[in-house]
Amino acid sequence: MVLAAEKGPWSPEHLRGDLPELLTGGCPLASGGRPVFFRSIGLGVEDLAIARLLERP
Structure with a gap:
């Protein structure tokens, strides 16, 4: 996130x-x-939660 803020248009x-x-x-x-x-x-629980969220219509 630090690199993205320094090198790109991303910010907090x-x-x-x-x-x-x-x-x-x-x-x-x-x-x-x-x-x-x-x-x-x-x-790993975060990966499962994201997968579940991405399954939503």
Whole structure:
């Protein structure tokens, strides 16, 4: 995230929420108009949660 902020147009203000907020509806879903990034911290449960979220219509 540091490199993205230094070398590109990304900044912390672009964050919409963290994984728990995304899964519980506490933040808006991505519109598909720009790339979505997920920073894993190495917990397999996060990968499963993201997979489940991506299955939603």
